[in-house]
Amino acid sequence: MREVLTNDSTQMSDRELVLRCQQGDSTSFQELYQRYQKRVRSTLYSLCGNAMLDDLTQDVFLKAWKGLSKLRQASTFGTWLYRITWNVAQDQRRRFAVMRQEQTEEALSDRTAPVQLTPDLLRLHYQDLVQRGLKQLDLEHRVVLVLHDLEDVPQKEVAKILDIPLGTVKSRLFHARKALRQLLQSEGVSL
Amino acid sequence: MNNNNDPNRDLVDFLKQYRPVPPQVDPTLEERLMRQIIDSPSSSSIHRPRRLWVMGGALIAASTLLTWIVVPRLNLNRVSPVLTESEQQEIEEFMLTLWDTETLNSETLTSNWDQSWLSLANFETETSN
Numbered sequence: 001m002r003e004v005l006t007n008d009s010t011q012m013s014d015r016e017l018v019l020r021c022q023q024g025d026s027t028s029f030q031e032l033y034q035r036y037q038k039r040v041r042s043t044l045y046s047l048c049g050n051a052m053l054d055d056l057t058q059d060v061f062l063k064a065w066k067g068l069s070k071l072r073q074a075s076t077f078g079t080w081l082y083r084i085t086w087n088v089a090q091d092q093r094r095r096f097a098v099m100r101q102e103q104t105e106e107a108l109s110d111r112t113a114p115v116q117l118t119p120d121l122l123r124l125h126y127q128d129l130v131q132r133g134l135k136q137l138d139l140e141h142r143v144v145l146v147l148h149d150l151e152d153v154p155q156k157e158v159a160k161i162l163d164i165p166l167g168t169v170k171s172r173l174f175h176a177r178k179a180l181r182q183l184l185q186s187e188g189v190s191l
Numbered sequence: 192m193n194n195n196n197d198p199n200r201d202l203v204d205f206l207k208q209y210r211p212v213p214p215q216v217d218p219t220l221e222e223r224l225m226r227q228i229i230d231s232p233s234s235s236s237i238h239r240p241r242r243l244w245v246m247g248g249a250l251i252a253a254s255t256l257l258t259w260i261v262v263p264r265l266n267l268n269r270v271s272p273v274l275t276e277s278e279q280q281e282i283e284e285f286m287l288t289l290w291d292t293e294t295l296n297s298e299t300l301t302s303n304w305d306q307s308w309l310s311l312a313n314f315e316t317e318t319s320n
Contacts, residue, residue, distance in 0.1 A: 029225075030221070046210065123209070149206055
């Protein structure tokens with residue numbers, strides 16, 4: 001029976017699943033989790049690094065579950081979830097600003113270890129560059145670039161998620177790209 | 192963004208290709224999350240705010256209905272600004288009665304006030320003497 005339900009839920013739209021969740025159906029929420037977990041986790045990783053990544057992911061989905069009743073337009077679940085992700089990332093920054101700096105340095109030093117072990121050194125070098133480039137941006141600029149350029153969220157949606165004007169999104173995207181391009185070029189990457 | 196003429200295309204492609212890849216997700220995460228979700232209040236608390244909205248909406252609708260439809264049909268709103276002859280007489284009588292009463296009261300009040308003033312004056316005179 002459970003299997004049948006799961007198979008059915010994979011065919012459902014986000015809207016249908018959200019409506020079922022609003023009736024208290026946790027199985028539908030599990031389907032939503034499976035659909036969005038990678039995107040949420042990847043965004044959180046780009047914004048906050050490795051520290052407490054799974055805890056933050058869990059926090060996002062718990063907040064989503066508890067707040068589903070406030071979601072009027074069930075079809076906008078994806079945008080809404082990104083908004084929660086952004087809020088969780090901001091909270092994390094506020095609470096652990098100092099700690100995160102230490103963890104970031106730790107994470108960077110952790111990443112240097114596999115470089116020696118993995119054959120694809122160039123790839124790892126570039127990954128490290130992008131990681132460093134993202135970290136040098138402040139969170140407001142980073143989130144715009146991550147959502148738009150890496151997660152393919154349209155600019156209008158980004159503006160909605162972050163609750164800022166479209167012009168601000170464009171401006172932040174411009175500056176974020178410029179800063180990243182400068183870093184990459186200074187490291188010898190020709191674009 | 193996907194336009195080929197986009198000058199940032201090369202940068203965006205590079206970023207996508209070498210974006211930071213998160214480590215493997217903890218396989219127990221989903222299970223832990225779902226356990227918490229099942230334990231946390233769901234349907235009953237989820238529907239409470241909606242009920243409040245419905246009740247609030249019903250109250251607003253009822254008051255609007257009362258203001259715009261029911262009240263105009265009541266006699267309260269049918270009071271004509273033009274008075275009939277009997278109504279005019281009734282009001283005149285009422286005003287006269289009211290005037291008399293007020294005059295009488297004010298006279299009494301003034302006389303009382305005069306008396307109290309005189310007694311105060313007398314008291315002051317006595318004290319100065």
